Amino acid sequence: MVLRRGLRWIYNKIVTNTQRCIISILTAGPVPRHVAFVMDGNRRYARIHGKEVQQGHMEGFVALRRVLDICLRMNVHCVSAYAFAIDNFNRPKEEVDALMNLAQSKLLELCNEGDLLDEYGVRLNIVGRIELFPKALQEAIRKAENMTRQNNKAILNLHMAYASTDEMTTAIEDCVKFGLTHNIDPDTYFTQEEIDKHLMTTAKGSPPLDVLIRTSGVKRLSNYLVWQCCQNTQIQFSSIYWPDFGFWDFIPIILDYQRKIWSRRISA
Numbered sequence: 001m002v003l004r005r006g007l008r009w010i011y012n013k014i015v016t017n018t019q020r021c022i023i024s025i026l027t028a029g030p031v032p033r034h035v036a037f038v039m040d041g042n043r044r045y046a047r048i049h050g051k052e053v054q055q056g057h058m059e060g061f062v063a064l065r066r067v068l069d070i071c072l073r074m075n076v077h078c079v080s081a082y083a084f085a086i087d088n089f090n091r092p093k094e095e096v097d098a099l100m101n102l103a104q105s106k107l108l109e110l111c112n113e114g115d116l117l118d119e120y121g122v123r124l125n126i127v128g129r130i131e132l133f134p135k136a137l138q139e140a141i142r143k144a145e146n147m148t149r150q151n152n153k154a155i156l157n158l159h160m161a162y163a164s165t166d167e168m169t170t171a172i173e174d175c176v177k178f179g180l181t182h183n184i185d186p187d188t189y190f191t192q193e194e195i196d197k198h199l200m201t202t203a204k205g206s207p208p209l210d211v212l213i214r215t216s217g218v219k220r221l222s223n224y225l226v227w228q229c230c231q232n233t234q235i236q237f238s239s240i241y242w243p244d245f246g247f248w249d250f251i252p253i254i255l256d257y258q259r260k261i262w263s264r265r266i267s268a
């Protein structure tokens with residue numbers, strides 16, 4: 001028993017040090033400023049392991065912490081994650097309630113003093129139609145965001161009750177209202193830059209999206225950051241279910257990003 005524990009300790013030390021070493025080598029090169037995740041596959045993960053759906057989402061949250069920790073150690077400035085689509089309200093009530101409860105407890109935990117966001121100086125933004133959530137979750141969101149309001153080293157966007165089409169429609173509505181109240185000539189005002197500025201994700205301080213990763217083998221954007229996936233965004237599909245996604249799945253994606261940046265620089 002003692003021997004096994006000792007061996008596990010040595011194994012963990014080797015893994016931690018290897019990861020630390022790889023991160024320091026990679027951060028000597030170009031690192032994406034904004035990485036987004038479509039955290040897909042929680043229910044299929046639960047099913048193949050004979051677990052409850054709720055357990056799949058719970059382990060999805062553990063994966064989010066793990067991946068966020070890796071990104072922050074690599075100096076990624078902004079991490080976005082699709083935590084709840086507006087469409088997800090159509091799922092069975094039991095699952096939606098479980099996700100609401102999970103968000104309510106875990107958001108505050110994440111922002112606690114000494115926890116991940118505090119340690120790395122990360123500001124939490126909940127991006128989406130927060131008013132669609134139960135009052136208790138809205139309150140937890142307000143509290144969690146306030147707890148990190150002073151942090152300015154990095155950003156975590158959790159897109160909840162979010163849809164790209166809703167984000168774009170709202171931005172255009174805001175632009176129209178602003179233009180009308182300020183009597184601005186629409187011909188000069190309705191530019192791509194102006195609409196971009198009014199998007200909820202941009203308004204919360206996010207830089208352009210460099211890398212978007214979707215797990216679980218599904219190859220769609222599912223109404224996530226559709227505007228932000230521009231010409232230079234690297235879209236990456238991984239066959240791993242989200243709760244299993246980790247360091248060794250993420251590193252090849254970063255290497256690919258670096259290869260593309262270098263080849264762009266050479267051909268420029």
Ligand code: FPP
Nearest residue numbers: 039040041042043044060061083102103106
């Ligand atoms: C998609 O997998 C995942 C979700 C709809 C929920 C994502 C939520 C988490 C990872 C929990 C962490 C977030 C917070 C803020 C508490 P799926 O349910 O579509 O699974 P499937 O593709 O296998 O059906």
Ligand code: MG
Nearest residue numbers: 040041042216
């Ligand atoms: Mg899914």
